Amino acid sequence: MSTLLPILYILLTLFSLAATWFSIRYAWWSKALDYKHPRILMYHMVSDPKSGTQFNGLRVSPAMFEQQLHWLKQNNWHFVTMNQLIDNPSKLPEKTVALTFDDGYEDNYTQAFPLMKKYGACGTLYLVINRHDNDWSTKKKAHHNSGELVQEPKLSDEQVNEMVTSGVFEIGGHTTNHVNLNTIDKQTKHEEMSESKAILEKQLSVPVNSFAYPFGIYGPEDPAIAEALGYTNAVLAEGGIETDLENNRFEIRRVKISGKDNFLAFKIRLQTGKRGWKK
Numbered sequence: 001m002s003t004l005l006p007i008l009y010i011l012l013t014l015f016s017l018a019a020t021w022f023s024i025r026y027a028w029w030s031k032a033l034d035y036k037h038p039r040i041l042m043y044h045m046v047s048d049p050k051s052g053t054q055f056n057g058l059r060v061s062p063a064m065f066e067q068q069l070h071w072l073k074q075n076n077w078h079f080v081t082m083n084q085l086i087d088n089p090s091k092l093p094e095k096t097v098a099l100t101f102d103d104g105y106e107d108n109y110t111q112a113f114p115l116m117k118k119y120g121a122c123g124t125l126y127l128v129i130n131r132h133d134n135d136w137s138t139k140k141k142a143h144h145n146s147g148e149l150v151q152e153p154k155l156s157d158e159q160v161n162e163m164v165t166s167g168v169f170e171i172g173g174h175t176t177n178h179v180n181l182n183t184i185d186k187q188t189k190h191e192e193m194s195e196s197k198a199i200l201e202k203q204l205s206v207p208v209n210s211f212a213y214p215f216g217i218y219g220p221e222d223p224a225i226a227e228a229l230g231y232t233n234a235v236l237a238e239g240g241i242e243t244d245l246e247n248n249r250f251e252i253r254r255v256k257i258s259g260k261d262n263f264l265a266f267k268i269r270l271q272t273g274k275r276g277w278k279k
């Protein structure tokens with residue numbers, strides 16, 4: 001008995017530590033934000049994680065992506081593109097979700113596209129024009145110079161064309177070179193944002209209305225530039241669930257879907273916009 005008691009105390013302490021960690025990590029007590037607010041989800045790659053790499057947060061595995069689509073469909077979520085979403089934000093049905101994909105990784109065609117067709121989903125692809133041999137990761141932080149993202153295969157023009165003509169994907173702008181808008185002058189910003197729009201419109205014969213700030217980085221004048229160039233909406237890289245789409249069409253927050261999250265974290269992000277207490 002005398003030896004059992006300390007062990008019991010240790011076990012109890014360990015259990016409460018684990019419960020506290022779980023609570024802080026997932027903030028499971030947070031209430032779901034009203035489902036009249038659409039959820040705009042941000043993806044990059046749909047591929048399995050690679051060991052010893054830096055950007056696995058950007059890689060959602062195909063199995064996890066399918067589980068997410070299956071759950072969204074089962075739970076009566078209504079898929080829209082950003083263009084459809086911004087068309088009439090006040091008339092959206094409850095549980096509207098927009099899947100968005102940044103940059104133009106080839107797995108969006110090989111992995112995401114067939115799964116989206118299977119589940120009747122649609123989404124918006126923010127495509128960089130000069131996406132091959134362009135190591136943009138260093139434009140955000142100089143130490144991101146591992147060369148990891150530049151080696152990831154990117155979509156070909158033919159693949160993009162098939163994705164868009166299928167009706168599954170809307171195409172959106174993401175600048176010509178995936179620039180950091182905070183490090184270039186106004187003239188270059190105009191060129192990057194308008195040239196990419198014109199190229200995509202010509203190539204795909206569709207209007208390009210939606211824009212995503214590369215890295216989610218933008219300056220105070222950039223929302224007005226995007227609007228002046230003819231975009232109708234622009235998304236940020238993070239921030240959670242957007243609650244004022246009517247008045248906030250050029251600084252729309254998105255829910256980050258991380259490859260490092262498990263399925264519970266995904267469901268919590270859909271409810272609250274964040275996985276846990278802070279993130």
Ligand SMILES: [Zn+2]
Binds near residue numbers: 102103
């Ligand atoms: Zn990007």
